[in-house]
Amino acid sequence: MAAAASAASGKGSPSGDKPFDNRRGEVVELLKLLREQWSAKDSKRKQDVVKKVIAYMTLGIDVSRLYPEMVKCCGNTKDIVVKKMCYMYLSAYAEQNPEITLLVVNTMQKDCADEDPMVRGLAVRSLTSLRLPSITEYSLPIAKRGLEDLSGYVRKASVMAVLKLFHSSPEEVRSDEMTTALYNMVRDREPGVVVNALRVLDEMLSDEGGVAINQPMMHHLLGRIREFNDWDQCTVLDLVARYRVEGGEEETYGLMNVLDGALRNRNSAVGLATIKAFLHLTATPAMADIREQVYERCRTPLLTLLTSASPESTYVLLAHVKAIVERAPAVFADEFKTFFCALGEPTHVQELKLSLLALLATEGTAAPIVNELCEYVTGVNEDIARSALTAIGEIAVRLPGAATGVVRALIAMLDTDADWVCSQAVQVMQVVLRKYPDNAADVLPALHATLRTGATDPEGRAAAVWIIGQFGSLIDDAPYLLEPLIDAVVAAAGSDAPAPHDDSEAATALAEAAASVDVRLELLTAAVKLFFARPPEMQKMLARLLSACLVEGQDVGVRDRALLYFRLLRAGVAAAKEVVCAPGPVAVTEFLADVSSDVRDKIFNEFNTLSVVYVKPPEDFVPASHRRAKRAGEDVAELSAEAAAAAESAASAEATEAPAGWDAAPVSGAGSLATAPAPAPATAAASAPASAPAQAANGAHDDDLDFFGGAGGAGAPPAPAPAPAAAPADDFGDLFGAGPAPAPAPAPAAAAPEAADDDLDFFGGGGGGGSGGGGGSSGVSLDPAPTLAPPVFQSKWSACTPAESFSFPLPPHVADPAALTATAASARFVQLAFGDTPTHAKFFFFAREAAAAPGTGFHLVSMAVDKSTGVAAVDGRSEATPAAAAAALASLKAALS
């Protein structure tokens, strides 16, 4: 036995990272005590020793070497407290000691036949908590017997036991017979048993979409809803939120009537689960009106829950209120005062409230809300002050009527002596001026002092520089406001010599600002713009700046932008002006939301889950093993989110890389612009794809699978070259193929950095090849404009046989998703979806044999690009002949490498 003990202790020591020298001594002491006690009768002393073991275990001390003693102890005690503690100990260490554990199974088997239901229940529960596949053959019959026990307590524990056994040995447990038995237990008279049966079925059948609920079952459950406790109700309500109504509207109303009472429950989990059920029941297009009423109906209970909730609950509830407000801002519009920050609230609650206030403001309520937000700006907390200012900016951008008031409030903030307030106020001012450039003349005098000295951090500085560049003609001394910063950049780039001799505070701040890439990018654009407005004063400064930005070792983005301006200017000042200060609307009409509407829809479908709090779809944080497959029609298919992610990431690429001169482009179209490089002024092309997300949003409401087809048709096919009108593509080719010629229109954003590189030809070549009609696809006869809806793609994907898999390194010029999509399109592979994770970019492409019958002959490709190595792993599947598939994939590979 001693050998076994040392073997046990030799194995894994979970908390071996702590020095437990003296504690190890204590464990030895415990071992001695246990040995003394094991033959003794139950006594207080024995209890104390076992207690001590558990106390050590809680502290994280490795007590695994006591295992054999604890097994013995468990075998000869009648004291239920000792028994419970022993069982708890055993379940923690059983996995390390499978052999000895067999000894205890015998004891537990005996307990399972005890006359006291409490002992029986405890034994079943503990036996199945050991998590040892090797003992399933003993425990499964016991659990099955337990399902028919007379005591509800034992049945309840036995149902859960089945689930535990299922997870350790799925094949042995999951059977039709078992499933039927569990479905029968949904009719058990004990509510706890009913709900456990539902939970177990839901997990056991998770690969086929969880427990199946039909009408009689649903009505049975709801008929008994009063019997269930809060937690059980939550489980039932979750099922309602997945139930497909069979009896038409009448049934829907019936269900809602039954559930209405649950909105009065003071448990926030029940409240939210009920709301989710209501939202689900009214998700069909036919119920759209009712859904509005549901939002209204939810308001009062949500507000009541909010007022009585703990700060933790408040946080979760607010996240859900926000999800509703994003859908239906009017519902809570009059209640805006509820979302004023209260005294001593945690910062995360305050942050949520600020974002809610920004969403809730209407023309009528903007003034009091902005007033309130201003109060937070002067508060103690820097982050809250910043968020409050951001919220103020959002209100101004969304509500033109509020803009004047906001501008006035912002100006009042500028003389606050907190740096962060100044800096953030300038950043917000930048956003507001983008939207309302006409206000500039009124604002600039007040801003002047701040532009010169305030806003010391890089973000604020960048915003100030933008304002100076954009409105330089309205500021008398604009060039001299930029000069110190240009000097700092020149000094930093000029030599390895240490920064300027004077190390005053201002100089240090300047050097810091000059070190920021964002500031330099912003400064370049501002200097160029200002040069057009004030050539004599700016010429020398600009020249110095450009040369400083072109030196070796400069940030690539900065260098590329400097080069672009340099070449544009060399081609002719007039032409350059035309490009940089492009005509068209200066004002931005729409700002891109942080999360695209598709993703929002997806998250809203997950109402009352962690998704809403994280504002992430579940795939982003739930491991696949812990996700339930969706039943058909229960939710929108996954690909829509990936498509949305593509639009989003492409758009954010635009946001960071677009030269400031092209702010004017409607940002909402950016996602489409990046994948389908049509020049911005081609508004027809740009606006058509832009409408696609909107349509998708509508479609997603009703879980209607058709919407994929609709969106695919409405939006331009994502492939750039073959599909859209040839004319824009030609312009595109010209612009870069011919080098820095005067361009009639701004170039596509994503392409700019690469294009500015010395080697301009490849891109022009790629674009030209594409527009030429698939010059790169020789030997393969692929359909030049195939179409395929995402759901069809999915079903074909699972139906097709794998054709070929291979990996190859991507050359740097196609590392950018947009470039890769364009290049793939030149090989007539159309991108269907794109997803982005920190480590990988994933693409789905398809192509079609032109000769095949319509709707067949598809080649489907999934490609994962490892961002760190640049290696693309391609997985191809095909409906066509293997030879054709190989040829098509080869052409794709050729085009990409």
Added chain:
Amino acid sequence: MISQLFVLSPRGDTIISREYRGDAVKGTSEIFFRKAKFWKGDAPPVFNLEGISFVHIKKGSLWFVVTTKFNVSPSMLIELLERVTTYIKDYCGVLSEESIRKNFTLIYELLDEMIDYGYPQLMATDELKVHIRSEPVVVKRPPPRSVAERIGFGRRTARADATTRTTLSSKGSSGKNEIFVDILERLRVLFNAEGYVVNSGVEGCIQMKSFLSGNPPLELAVNPDLVIGAENRSSGGFLLDDATFHECVDLSNFEGERVLGIKPPDGEFVVMNYRMSCDFRAPFRVLPHIEEVSPYKLEFTLKIRADIPPKNYGTHVIVKFGVPRAATAVVPTVEAAAAPPPAASGGIRARAAAAAAAAGAGSGAAAERLQIAEFDSKAREVVWSIKKFQGGREVTLKTSITLSSPSAGSARKEVGPIGVDFEIPMYNVSGLQVRYLRIIESAKGYKPQRWVRYVTQASSYVSRC
């Protein structure tokens, strides 16, 4: 569902740890503590790290945490944790690190019955009671919370816990038959600088703690003219915006007679939560006034009047306000008396104020006694505490603020807001009354004690200035 549940001490030691599903990695409690402790700002109650979601609540300075890998309802986990803490308190008498350490076997028993394989199981005290075999070790109640702890602590309630009796002890014969009912109202009021109410609301609840043997059903009657929901208002009456009820409450007699049927579980529970947003008389009026004495100096006068009947009083009144960043010296001075101020001009240095006030006022007005005002330079705020504040009286604090730069104009915006914290015993603003509490028990000689209390507290009582 729940993978693990653990309780951490303020220093991050694991004092309770229960593994339910075996699907989470080791050392999660340390991962959690490191992340939560060093969060920028307050750690949100729900966050995800490496595929594990951590959901926690903080009680006192203890952390109660569950982990899960599923996409579950965060509210459910939070409510579950709340319930766990309530039961620990019910069974052990107090919720503190010491009592948890001393009663850990009992708590493991509780957790074992409450949650199986990560799913909530037995959740009612009467069901649980039969399964709990450990004897509770009652520890002494911790000393009264310090001032600092009382403030900025999200939710504190004067609970019906005049006793640290545990639920288990009522099994024995020695337990007295008694029931405590609290009507607790928390006020949310925002005044603008002129002293007008901009925003206000009452969050109230009826809380019970029952030690009645045999758990007989109860009837609790409230104001007969009570109306819930503005849309239901037809003929005056006493209006609440909304109310929610505990699952043990039977509402069948509520519509007609305003009587709640209650099958009380053991221990503490909230019978009803309610919310009222219509106007009520704010118990304390706050009247700030700022004067720019010079470009370097601000003089801030703050008057507070207790607008409650003279027989009532506020206790533990604590007033706090922030001062400008540019302030170099801040000297708060308690005005000697409220009623026609005698010649005790100027004022006395804050610390000495208590004695001086008593001497100056002479009449021994309790309201002015025991006032202390201090400047906390670290938090950049002035803290003024008034131990007992009798209804109808008025108190004044003068604060002179010296600035480092001649910026009185912009600095005055940074004074405030003024937060007031208080508790008023035997008073409530909504007017909700318990008409009677009937214990339905036929046995003769069953004469339980009934205790009904009313308490009003500040939840967020703020004035701009």
